[in-house]
Amino acid sequence: MVGLIDCDNFFCSCERVFRPDLAHKPVVVLSNNDGCVVARSREVKAMGIPDCLPYYQLMERYPNSGIVAFSSNYTLYADMSSRVMAVLRENVPDVTQYSIDEAFLDLNGMDHVDLKAWGEELCRKVERSTGMPVSLGIAPSRTLAKVASKFAKKYPGYRKCCVMATEEQRVKALQLTAAVDVWGIGRRIARRLEYYGVRTAYDFAQKNRGWVRGKFHVTGERTWQELNGDSVIDVDGLDTVAKQTIVTSRSFPGMLTELSDLRSHIANYAARCSLKLRRQNSVCHIVTAFIQSNHFREDLPQYSNSAYRSFLTPTNTTTEIVGAANAALDSIFRQGISYKRAGVMVSGITSGDAVQHDLFTYDPERSEKLRTVSAALDRVNGKMGADMVVLGIQQYRDKGADGKSVKFVNAIRRALKSPDYTTRLGAFTVG
DNA sequence: TCTGGGGTCCTAGGACCC
DNA sequence: TCTGGGGTCCTAGGACCC
Numbered sequence: 001m002v003g004l005i006d007c008d009n010f011f012c013s014c015e016r017v018f019r020p021d022l023a024h025k026p027v028v029v030l031s032n033n034d035g036c037v038v039a040r041s042r043e044v045k046a047m048g049i050p051d052c053l054p055y056y057q058l059m060e061r062y063p064n065s066g067i068v069a070f071s072s073n074y075t076l077y078a079d080m081s082s083r084v085m086a087v088l089r090e091n092v093p094d095v096t097q098y099s100i101d102e103a104f105l106d107l108n109g110m111d112h113v114d115l116k117a118w119g120e121e122l123c124r125k126v127e128r129s130t131g132m133p134v135s136l137g138i139a140p141s142r143t144l145a146k147v148a149s150k151f152a153k154k155y156p157g158y159r160k161c162c163v164m165a166t167e168e169q170r171v172k173a174l175q176l177t178a179a180v181d182v183w184g185i186g187r188r189i190a191r192r193l194e195y196y197g198v199r200t201a202y203d204f205a206q207k208n209r210g211w212v213r214g215k216f217h218v219t220g221e222r223t224w225q226e227l228n229g230d231s232v233i234d235v236d237g238l239d240t241v242a243k244q245t246i247v248t249s250r251s252f253p254g255m256l257t258e259l260s261d262l263r264s265h266i267a268n269y270a271a272r273c274s275l276k277l278r279r280q281n282s283v284c285h286i287v288t289a290f291i292q293s294n295h296f297r298e299d300l301p302q303y304s305n306s307a308y309r310s311f312l313t314p315t316n317t318t319t320e321i322v323g324a325a326n327a328a329l330d331s332i333f334r335q336g337i338s339y340k341r342a343g344v345m346v347s348g349i350t351s352g353d354a355v356q357h358d359l360f361t362y363d364p365e366r367s368e369k370l371r372t373v374s375a376a377l378d379r380v381n382g383k384m385g386a387d388m389v390v391l392g393i394q395q396y397r398d399k400g401a402d403g404k405s406v407k408f409v410n411a412i413r414r415a416l417k418s419p420d421y422t423t424r425l426g427a428f429t430v431g
Numbered sequence: 432t433c434t435g436g437g438g439t440c441c442t443a444g445g446a447c448c449c
Numbered sequence: 450t451c452t453g454g455g456g457t458c459c460t461a462g463g464a465c466c467c
Contacts, residue, residue, distance in 0.1 A: 031435035038435065056433045072435085099438095099467045186465050219441065219465080238439095247437055254432085296434055343436090413433095 001115065001138055001165075002231065003092075003105035004145035005122070007084060008133040008153060010101035011039035014080045015070050017131035018421045026067045030055050033253050033413040034071055071414035079422040083130045091122055097239040104142060104235055119161030139164040142233050143226030146183040147173055147201065174202035174227060184223040184233075189216060201227055242280045242349065248272040249343025253413045255294055256339045262291060263326050264396030268409060269344040270318075270325035271394055277316035277346060278378060283355055285314045285348030287321055289328040294340035305332040312358035314350055317370040318377060321346065322391060 007013060011029035016022050026043040030036065037044075037053045044067060049058065055069065081100045088095045094106035107115065119136045126134045137148025144164055151173060152162035164170055180190035182201045192215075198204050204212075205227040213221045225232045248269040256262055266289050277284055290306035309324040325344045350356075380389045387394075387409045395407040419427035 033433085033435080035434055052435085054434045059433095102467075184465070188464060217441070243438075245438075249436065251435065294434090341435095 001107040001110070001140060002142055002145050003107050003119065003136055003138045004098075004142065004149045005088065005103050005105060005126075005134050005136045006149050006153070007081075007101035008135060009039055009041050010081075010132075011070075011072065011077055012041040012044075013132055014073070014077050015418055016041075017080065018418070022068055026065060027070070028058070028067055029070045029072055030416065031072060033251055034069075034415055035251065038072065069416050071417040073414075073417050073420065075420045075423055076418065080130065080132060083422075084126055084132050084134065087126050087129045088122075091125060096235050096237070098235060104145070105136075106236075107138065115165075116161060116163045119163065120159050123160040134160065136161045137164070138162070139170075140229045141226040141231040142235065143183050143223060144170065144173075144229065147177055147181075150177070150181065170229065171202060174205055175200055177201040179204050182223060182227065184219065184226075189220070192216075242282050242351070243276075244349055245345060245347045246273050246276045246284075246349070247343060247345045248276070249290070249341065249345075250412065251341045252339070253411065257335075257337070259330075259333050261396050262329060262333065262339060262342060264393060265342050266325050266329045266344060267322045267391060267393040269342065270322040271390065273325075273344050273346045274316050274318045274321040274374065275378065277321075277349070278352075278374065281352040282349045283314035283316045283352045284311075284321070284346035285350070286310045286346065287324040287328065288345040288347065289325045289332070290343050290345070291329065291332060291339050292341040293337050297338070297340075300338055301336065303334055303337045305334075307332045310348070312360075313362050313367070314348065314355055315367075315370075316352060317367075317374045318391065319370050319373060322393065326393070 012027045015027060015029065024043065025041075026047065027041040028037045028044055028049075029039040031038045034055050036055060037049065037051065037058060040049060040051065047062070047065065049062065058067070058069075077100060084101075085095065085097055085103060088103055088105070092105045092107075096104045096106075098104055110118070115138050119138055123134050123136055126132060135149050135152040137145040137150070137152055138161070139145040139148045148162040148164045152158045152160055164173055177200060178190075179185050179193050179198055179201055180187065182204070185193070185204070193199075193204060196215075198207065205224065207224070209221065209224060212224045222232050250265070250269065252265070256265070270287065270289075273287075286308050287310075288306055288308040290304070292304040293302050294300060295302060307328040309328045311320065311324065315321065321344075377389055381387065390409055394409055396409075396411075397405045398408055398411065421427050
C-alpha cells in the first residue's frame with residue numbers, strides 16, 4: 001500500500017497558521033505581481049470562484065465578498081513545507097516529497113497495522129506540530145492514493161484519512177471520480193476520452209488495455225494500470241535527484257521596451273539559475289534566454305523568441321551564466337516591442353563533481369577565480385540575505401516615489417504580502 | 432492598470448550512419 | 450521501369466503535474 005498526504009489549500013493554510021482570525025473566512029493567495037488567484041480556501045471554492053482568476057476580475061466580480069487576499073510569500077511556504085515534511089519523516093520510514101505540499105508514503109510492511117487509525121493519527125500529529133491541515137489517501141497504487149486523498153479532503157466523515165483497500169471500495173470511488181480528476185489525465189486527454197464515451201475514472205479503467213495503449217500511448221497505459229490497482233509509477237528518489245533543466249522567469253509589473261532594462265532582468269534570472277545549479281552541485285552546458293511581448297494586448301505588435309549560448313566547459317558560475325544569457329538576449333532583442341515577460345533556462349546539466357574540461361580552451365586559473373567569486377557571493381548572501389551582493393548589471397533603474405532614479409533588484413509587486421513569520425525575527429513586533 | 436512559475440516525460444520526425 | 454533496410458541521436462512540441 002502507498003499513501004499520499006496532501007496539505008489542504010496549502011498556501012492559504014500557511015497564511016492562516018499565523019492569522020487564526022481568518023480560520024473560517026474566505027482567503028486567496030495571488031501569483032507574482034498580484035496577478036492571478038493561485039490558491040483558494042474552502043470558502044472561496046464554495047463561492048464558485050475558479051482557479052487562476054485574475055485578481056482585478058476577482059475584485060470586480062466579487063466586490064463585497066469579504067475575501068482576504070495575500071501576495072505570495074514563498075519564503076513562508078517553503079519553510080512551512082519543510083516543517084510538514086520533517087514531521088512526516090519522523091513518523092514514516094520512507095517519505096518521498098512530490099511537490100511543495102504533497103508527499104508519497106511507502107507503507108509496505110505495515111500489513112499488521114490498522115491503516116485507517118494510523119493515518120488519522122498521522123494527520124492529527126502533523127496539524128498539531130505545524131498548524132497545517134492535511135489529508136491522507138491510502139491505496140494499492142499512487143494514482144489510486146491520489147483519488148483516495150480527494151475523498152479524504154472532500155468528506156469530513158473520513159476524518160482526514162481515506163483507505164481504499166477492497167475491490168468494492170475501488171470501484172465505487174472510481175465511479176464517483178471524473179476522468180479529468182485522475183492524476184495523469186489532463187483537459188486534453190479528458191476531452192478525447194469523452195469522445196469515446198469515457199467520463200469517469202471507472203469507465204477508463206474498464207477499457208481494454210490494448211485500446212488504451214494504442215490511443216494514449218505508454219503514459220495512458222500506466223494510468224490505466226494504476227487505476228486497476230497495479231502500481232507502476234515510480235517516484236522514489238524524485239526529491240533527491242538533480243534537476244535536468246532549471247528555469248527562472250518572471251512577468252514584469254508593467255512592460256519594458258529598453259534593452260538595458262531587459263539585460264538587468266535577464267541578469268537576475270541568470271544569477272538565480274546559477275545559484276540553483278550550485279545548490280544541487282551541478283554545472284550546465286547550455287544557457288537559453290527568452291523574451292515575450294504581452295499576449296493579452298492584441299493591439300500591440302507581438303513577438304517572442306529565444307536563443308542559447310553553450311559552454312565548451314560546463315559551468316555554474318554567476319559571471320559566466322549571466323554573460324552567456326545576455327549574449328543570447330542581445331541576439332533576439334527587437335526594438336519597438338513592449339516586453340511583458342522574460343526568462344533564463346539552463347540545460348545540459350551534469351554533475352559538478354566530474355566536469356569535462358575542454359581540451360583547448362579550458363583555463364584553470366580563470367575558472368578557479370570565477371568559482372571563488374561565486375562561492376563568496378553565496379557565503380555573503382547566505383549570511384546577510386538574498387541579493388545582498390549582486391553583479392552591477394543585476395540592478396536596474398526605476399523612478400522612486402520622489403521621481404528620482406532608484407536602483408532595484410528583482411522588483412515584483414507584492415502589495416499584500418504577509419510577514420516572513422517563521423524565518424525573520426523582525427516579522428513580529430513587540431508591544 | 433491589472434492576466435504566474437517551474438518542472439517531467441513522451442513522441443514524431445529529421446539528420447545521419449552503415 | 451526503376452529508387453533498401455535498419456539503426457541511433459537529437460530536437461521541437463505536446464501533454465501532463467503542482
